[in-house]
Amino acid sequence: MPAMKHRFEAFGGVLALEDPPMLVHVDQEFMRSLGHAHSPLWDRPQSGTLSAPLEVHFSVTNACSQNCGHCYMDSGTPEAGELSAEEFRNGVDLLAEMGVFHLALGGGEALERPDFFELAAYVRRRGMVPNLTTNGSRITAEIAEKCRLFGQVNVSIDRVGDHRGESAQRVLAVDLLRAAGVKVGVNCVVSRENFDHLEAMFGFAKERGLTDVEFLRLKPAGRARSDYYQRRLTAAQHREFYPLIRDLSRRYQVAAKIDCSFVPMFCWHRPDKQLMEQFSVYGCEAGNVLLGVRSDGRFAGCSFLTGEESILDLPALWSRSAHLKALRGFPESAPEPCRSCAYLDICKGGCRAVSGFVLGDFNAPDPECPFVVAQSLAKERNR
Amino acid sequence: MKGKILKIKTGYNPNSSSIGVDMVVFFTAGAAMTVLFNTMAAVLCAGKAVRQEGPVAEPLREEAAEDLAEDVQCPQ
Numbered sequence: 321m322p323a324m325k326h327r328f329e330a331f332g333g334v335l336a337l338e339d340p341p342m343l344v345h346v347d348q349e350f351m352r353s354l355g356h357a358h359s360p361l362w363d364r365p366q367s368g369t370l371s372a373p374l375e376v377h378f379s380v381t382n383a384c385s386q387n388c389g390h391c392y393m394d395s396g397t398p399e400a401g402e403l404s405a406e407e408f409r410n411g412v413d414l415l416a417e418m419g420v421f422h423l424a425l426g427g428g429e430a431l432e433r434p435d436f437f438e439l440a441a442y443v444r445r446r447g448m449v450p451n452l453t454t455n456g457s458r459i460t461a462e463i464a465e466k467c468r469l470f471g472q473v474n475v476s477i478d479r480v481g482d483h484r485g486e487s488a489q490r491v492l493a494v495d496l497l498r499a500a501g502v503k504v505g506v507n508c509v510v511s512r513e514n515f516d517h518l519e520a521m522f523g524f525a526k527e528r529g530l531t532d533v534e535f536l537r538l539k540p541a542g543r544a545r546s547d548y549y550q551r552r553l554t555a556a557q558h559r560e561f562y563p564l565i566r567d568l569s570r571r572y573q574v575a576a577k578i579d580c581s582f583v584p585m586f587c588w589h590r591p592d593k594q595l596m597e598q599f600s601v602y603g604c605e606a607g608n609v610l611l612g613v614r615s616d617g618r619f620a621g622c623s624f625l626t627g628e629e630s631i632l633d634l635p636a637l638w639s640r641s642a643h644l645k646a647l648r649g650f651p652e653s654a655p656e657p658c659r660s661c662a663y664l665d666i667c668k669g670g671c672r673a674v675s676g677f678v679l680g681d682f683n684a685p686d687p688e689c690p691f692v693v694a695q696s697l698a699k700e701r702n703r
Numbered sequence: 704m705k706g707k708i709l710k711i712k713t714g715y716n717p718n719s720s721s722i723g724v725d726m727v728v729f730f731t732a733g734a735a736m737t738v739l740f741n742t743m744a745a746v747l748c749a750g751k752a753v754r755q756e757g758p759v760a761e762p763l764r765e766e767a768a769e770d771l772a773e774d775v776q777c778p779q
Contacts, residue, residue: 324749331709337745343712344742350706374712377719392720426719451717474717507718532714534723566730576730577714577723591729599735600712602722610722623720 325447326351327419328359330366334374336421338449341471343374343421343600368665369648372418372638373611377426377623380408380439382615384429386455386486390509390551392624394542395428401616405435409442411617411631416446418635422471424451426623428615431458437466444469453507456493457486464493464500472503472531479514480524494528505532505577510561511551518564522572532575535565537582540677541624548677555693558585580604581671584689587663596666603667607644621647624673625682647672650683657695658685704747711742 325336332347333356346354348362361371381402384395403411415423423443430436431454443450449471456475459467467473475497477490497504508514508521518535525533540548553561562578562585569576578586583603591601602609606621613619613631620627620643627643638644650658650669658669669675670686678687685692716723728735 324746332706335746335749337749340713340741340745341715342742342745344708344746345710347707347709350704350708353705375716375722377721379719422715424717424719449715451715451719453717453719470717471715472717503715505717532723532725534716534718536718536721539720566726569726569730575714576726578726579718579721579723581721583724586724586726595728595735598710599725599728599738600710601724605722612720 325421326354326356327371327421328356328361329371330361330364332362333359334419334421336449338471341449368608368651369639370608372415373420374609375422375424376415376420376611376613377424378411378613379427379615379623380425380430380436381433382428383432384427384455385432386429386457388455388543389547390511390538390542390544392539392541392544393428398428399614399616403615403617405439407617407632408439411613411634412439412443412446412448414632414635416448418638420448422449422451424453426453429455429457431463437469440469454493456490459489459493459496461496461500464496464502467497467502468500470502472505473497474505474507474534476507476509477521477524478509478511479517480520481517491524494530498528498530503531504528505530505534507534507536509536509538510553511538512553512557513551515553515557515561519568522568522574522576525574526572530574532577534577534579535561535582536579537585537671537674539581539624539671539673541673545677552688555688555690558688558693559588559690562586562589581674581686583667584663584670584686584691587661587667588690593662593666596663601666603663604647604650604669604672606672607641607647621672624671625676646683653683655685657691661691708739708742708746711738713738713742 323338326333333351335344382395382399440450451471452473475490475493494504521533538552565576580602611619612623617631618627619631629637651664654664654669658664670689672682674686675684676682713725728738
């Protein structure tokens with residue numbers, strides 16, 4: 321059954337469909353023509369800040385037995401004070417009441433939490449779509465069947481070709497999920513080691529009939545901080561990234577996604593701004609379109625940032641939190657070269673987590689943005 | 704149908720750490736128009752389904768639902 325949920329925003333509203341899955345922003349007149357009565361939000365001045373996040377990334381546990389070297393959450397053992405099932409449900413209730421549409425559940429390894437499927441089912445019951453990121457280690461045929469409650473499941477696979485050991489289990493997880501009729505994609509963290517092997521990922525996705533492959537930029541968070549400078553892409557690879565995945569996506573007819581932190585590298589190739597806006601190319605929307613919640617209930621603008629405020633206080637803090645306000649305020653206070661960049665209002669300065677780690681300043685332009693790199697080189701030449 | 708579609712985001716974002724951006728419309732000529740058309744069709748079909756099967760989120764006005772039903776073939 322096609323279902324359409326909605327919520328009001330100052331500009332009009334957001335419609336959420338499940339089949340096909342999409343979020344559609346429409347103006348006030350469109351909302352009225354769908355039969356909706358006047359919303360008090362329409363009397364407020366329009367700003368770029370939404371009334372609530374569209375999606376929330378919720379870690380349900382920090383437990384994970386895989387010990388990946390680049391884990392951005394430093395996962396391994398459960399965090400002190402992880403939310404109980406009741407506290408999690410309270411948080412979910414608040415998010416549902418605020419009008420959040422999608423919850424991306426993760427960890428740690430979410431499937432290592434014994435009551436995980438009860439929590440995920442509760443998200444469904446509250447009218448939101450739960451999605452899942454997993455390392456695949458716990459996926460059996462029985463678990464795969466249970467995963468049908470998710471909108472989509474992404475398995476984290478950074479490199480394919482050597483289907484042995486842990487890698488074999490991840491591939492098996494993909495196959496079991498597909499056999500169970502679950503929509504499956506892959507999360508692929510792009511680093512110096514696998515940059516030259518991305519074609520194999522497209523071949524794998526084509527062969528398995530995957531929904532899409534999402535390419536994630538390596539972030540200096542968690543354990544990935546220790547060897548970040550050795551593993552991050554080079555400046556040349558950052559510039560080559562977009563044409564590479566465009567050509568591979570065309571050749572293999574596999575849908576490719578990039579994460580928000582790759583948007584500066586996309587902008588380098590001067591894409592059509594109007595098209596970017598119409599098709600929701602989001603740069604840093606931490607604390608606006610999305611929110612990250614740790615397994616102990618503390619939230620931050622995204623999963624790569626840290627905050628001390630509790631998800632259980634989010635309704636009151638959404639418009640008041642200094643942390644969230646600072647993230648949203650980047651375009652107004654952006655220094656050069658962001659200030660003069662035509663893409664500032666979309667890109668919003670690149671990845672705050674990268675700026676914070678590399679420069680010690682979360683409010684500095686992303687130092688790996690090709691425009692920023694080019695400006696730095698030009699300054700050096702002029703000295 | 705009056706009003707404007709301002710922005711579309713297709714698919715889900717299962718990735719629990721950052722927002723994914725579907726790049727297909729930038730890779731393929733004509734893909735944007737296809738997505739736009741499919742979006743309109745999906746919104747209109749969802750409106751029609753609400754009318755036929757009862758409210759899912761909030762009820763639509765009857766006359767609005769009739770407008771929505773025009774010109775779009777919805778799966779039964």
